[in-house]
Amino acid sequence: MGCDGGTIPKRDELVRTKKKPEQKDKSSMQLYRWRNCHLTQGPLRSPIVACGMGLLYNKESVLQHLVNKTPFPEASAHIKSLKDIKALKLTPNPAFNGKAQSVGGYIDDNSSPYICPLVGLEMNDRSKFCFLWKCGCVISERGLKLGADNKCVNCVTEYEDDDIVILNPTGEDITLMKAKLAKRKDKIKSKKNKVKQEVVVKEEPVDEDEKPIIPSSTTSTIPVKTENIDVKKEIKKEHIKKEQIKRPIPSAAGSSSSVTSANCRKLEDPVYKKAKLAHSISKDQTATNVYKSLFTSHEDDKNQTRAHWITYNPFYN
DSSP: OOOSSSOOOOHHHHSOOOOOOOOOOHHHHHHHHHHBOTTTOOBOOSSEEEETTOOEEEHHHHHHHHHHTOOOOGGGTTOOSGGGEEEOBOEEOTTOOSSOEEETTEEETTOOSEEOTTTOOBSSTTSOEEEETTTOBEEEHHHHTTOOTTBOTTTOOBOOGGGEEESSOOTHHHHHHHHHHHHHHHHHHHHHHHHHHHHHHHTSOOOSSSOOOOOTTOSSOOOOOHHHHHHHHHHHHHHHHHHHHHSOOOOSSTHHHHHHHHHHHHHHOHHHHHHHHHOOSTTOSSSOHHHHTTSTTSHHHHHOSSOSOGGGOTTOO
16 A cells, blocks of 8 residues: 555655646747747748738738728837838749658647748747848848848848848847837938929929029039019019000990990001001902992992981981
8 A cells, every 4th residue: 555664755745735736838928929920820831921020921921901001000000001021032842842840750830931041040939030121032141241232142232231131039039129120210211301492492383583593413504584574573573564554545335435445446456547548348349238238338228318327317306
């Protein structure tokens, strides 16, 4: 039955103690982040994108969230449009067959489908990987140090320190990625404000009296004389004054004022006088006899004894 001198019981066997909660394996959790999408938790498949915080996504899942306007989790709340994500240029691992490999009698789950194009390291939790925000090339931290003059070793594009984004950051790297993300957004805002200011300066009106401003981009210079402009203005003013003097002053008689003004213009116009003297309806060959008989210049009207119009006869009672 025990306790007969042949066995020595331990304290755990005699005293009931609280069991410790199960702890998750950090390496397995980190490996899960490298293999699955941060939104849907499904396996990553191309095209693969990353945000400014270095989290990995399937592009389809991000598009579905943006189209359906579903809220993002807290870690991905900074994604507002496709400008906040970047397509990654990944280098496939030729030794990866799509399944876990058995090496030396044990199963190696850490084999990754992607590697660093320079050093050959597998993209997993064992080594740091990062990508450049301008070009999207994914390189290990060790391979990034091989470059010089802030140029990508893979595609030779220039970048700044704020463009380096660490993939799946942990600890202090998370705060560093937040600071870099804020700096990139500030740069974009400052560029937009500069463009707006330039547009406003170009659209500002220029006074006629002042000399026109010629932009610096134009190579040819056009001389402008302000004296000629002033002379033209004075000539226009004098011409307007003369026209105002010629025009008759409108009266308050309504329709009669318009008739008198029209008659005055016709009398003053010398061309109208010449046309009136030269033109005669009785001599017009195109007019008919019936039309000519309406006027006093017709022979029948000249030979008649009565007045032409009763209303205009001063002897009519």
